[in-house]
Structure formats: C-alpha cells, structure tokens
Amino acid sequence: MAELALNIKQLNQHYGKHAVLTDINLSVEQGEYIGLVGINGAGKTTLIKSVLDFISTKTGEIEIFGQSHRETSSRQSLSFLPEKFLPPYYLTGKDFLSYMAELNQVELEQADIEEIFKVLDLELSALKKSVRQYSKGMAQKLGLASCFLSQRPMLLFDEPMSGLDPKARAYLKRHLNSLKETGKTLFFSTHLLADVESICDRIVILHNGEICFNGSPYECCEQFHAESLEYAYLKCIGVDD
Ligand code: ADP
Numbered sequence: 001m002a003e004l005a006l007n008i009k010q011l012n013q014h015y016g017k018h019a020v021l022t023d024i025n026l027s028v029e030q031g032e033y034i035g036l037v038g039i040n041g042a043g044k045t046t047l048i049k050s051v052l053d054f055i056s057t058k059t060g061e062i063e064i065f066g067q068s069h070r071e072t073s074s075r076q077s078l079s080f081l082p083e084k085f086l087p088p089y090y091l092t093g094k095d096f097l098s099y100m101a102e103l104n105q106v107e108l109e110q111a112d113i114e115e116i117f118k119v120l121d122l123e124l125s126a127l128k129k130s131v132r133q134y135s136k137g138m139a140q141k142l143g144l145a146s147c148f149l150s151q152r153p154m155l156l157f158d159e160p161m162s163g164l165d166p167k168a169r170a171y172l173k174r175h176l177n178s179l180k181e182t183g184k185t186l187f188f189s190t191h192l193l194a195d196v197e198s199i200c201d202r203i204v205i206l207h208n209g210e211i212c213f214n215g216s217p218y219e220c221c222e223q224f225h226a227e228s229l230e231y232a233y234l235k236c237i238g239v240d241d
C-alpha cells in the first residue's frame with residue numbers, strides 16, 4: 001500500500017493556556033483532495049502551521065509521505081501557499097518565480113510559465129511588473145503559479161481562493177480538477193463550501209479544537225440529514241436554525 005501523504009496522530013496545540021487543537025487524528029492518502037473547514041479561529045491555520053513545523057508540536061506526531069515533519073526534507077514533498085499571501089513587493093513577477101524555482105530546485109521554462117498564467121487568467125505583462133503594482137488577486141495568482149510550477153506532489157494551501165474574483169476562482173477549480181488526474185494531493189483550508197463540494201473527496205470540519213466531521217461531502221449531508229452541504233455544516237457545528 002502506498003504511504004500516506006499526510007498522517008497526523010494525536011496532535012494537540014495550544015497558545016499559552018488557550019487550547020486550540022485537541023487530539024487531532026487525520027490521514028490523507030496520496031491523490032486525495034481534502035477541504036478543511038471551520039469558523040474563524042477554529043484552528044485551521046494552526047493545523048497547517050503545525051504540519052509545516054512553523055509551530056512546534058509538544059504532543060502528537062505528523063508524517064509527510066512517511067517522514068517526520070520535523071525533518072526539513074519531508075517538506076520537499078509539498079508546496080505551501082499561506083493565507084493573505086504577499087510576495088516581496090520589490091520583486092517583479094518573473095524575479096519572484098525565478099527565486100521560488102531556485103528554492104524549489106526546478107528549471108523554470110517560459111512555456112510552463114505561459115501555460116500556468118493562462119490557466120490562472122494572469123496577464124503575461126505581470127512578469128515584468130513590480131509586485132507593488134499588483135492587485136490582491138494578481139499577487140494571489142502569482143503565489144499559486146509558483147506552487148504549481150514547483151512540481152511538488154502535495155499542495156498545501158491556506159484559503160487559496162481568497163482575493164480571487166469568480167472567474168479566477170472557476171479557473172483555479174478547473175485546474176485543480178485537471179491536476180487530480182496526475183495524482184497530486186491537495187489539502188486546503190477554506191470557507192467556501194461550494195468549492196469543497198465541487199473539488200474535494202473529503203471535507204474535514206474543525207470545531208472547538210476537534211474534528212467533528214471527516215468524510216465525503218455526500219456523507220456529511222447524509223449524516224446530518226441535510227439537503228445541502230451548507231446546512232450539514234451548520235448542523236455539525238451546532239447552528240441549525
Ligand atoms: P483559523 O485559521 O481557523 O481562523 P487559527 O489557527 O488562526 O484559526 O486560530 C485559532 C485560535 O488560536 C484563535 O483563537 C486565534 O486567536 C489563536 N491564535 C492563533 N495564532 C495565535 C498566536 N500566534 N498566539 C496566540 N493565539 C493565537
């Protein structure tokens with residue numbers, strides 16, 4: 001059996017006395033698409049930062065493709081885009097992509113850049129522009145482009161749709177759906193249940209520091225006797241009127 005892309009076991013996290021994550025167990029198979037959902041402050045970013053070892057884990061274990069997340073090399077399997085992504089403002093789009101390609105140790109081909117810019121509906125003129133001239137959506141698309149160009153097997157995104165207009169969102173979803181055929185693994189946090197429904201194999205709902213649902217969007221609706229994922233989600237977190 002192929003090793004898991006991500007395996008989180010008995011993870012607990014707290015900031016001072018404030019417990020944020022309690023006994024989180026979550027595994028992601030290679031090729032799976034998982035949407036992590038929860039109200040603001042539920043702990044989604046904390047979970048993602050834990051995977052990246054940006055926050056040290058006092059208890060619990062995390063493995064990325066079978067390797068402890070504490071090993072720097074484990075992160076070579078993933079490409080991460082943070083929430084509210086802002087590239088260094090003094091770089092041009094091309095400089096940023098070149099810099100990231102160097103860090104990711106991949107060759108940057110002009111044809112690949114052109115293809116991904118088209119896919120994300122980003123004008124090629126952005127390559128020459130300084131990032132300080134970018135709109136929020138353009139900066140987000142540049143970050144996404146660099147993640148896709150990294151050729152890493154797992155994509156780890158914190159609210160990837162934020163700042164994207166409906167057209168760009170549709171384009172991104174279409175691209176993610178097409179990448180699924182290549183065996184890519186996707187783990188992302190979002191508030192957009194429609195996106196989870198249209199691209200994810202599983203929805204993981206985080207509430208009060210615990211995973212209160214982990215299954216397919218269909219199973220979520222079944223379990224909570226709801227006609228829509230939105231209603232199922234509300235019932236799951238105890239808001240059903
Ligand atoms: P989400 O991503 O679901 O909105 P976060 O993981 O950002 O949630 O935050 C979870 C909780 O932890 C919130 O109550 C937040 O205020 C708190 N928190 C997040 N980061 C820190 C920090 N660096 N120091 C103290 N508390 C934090």
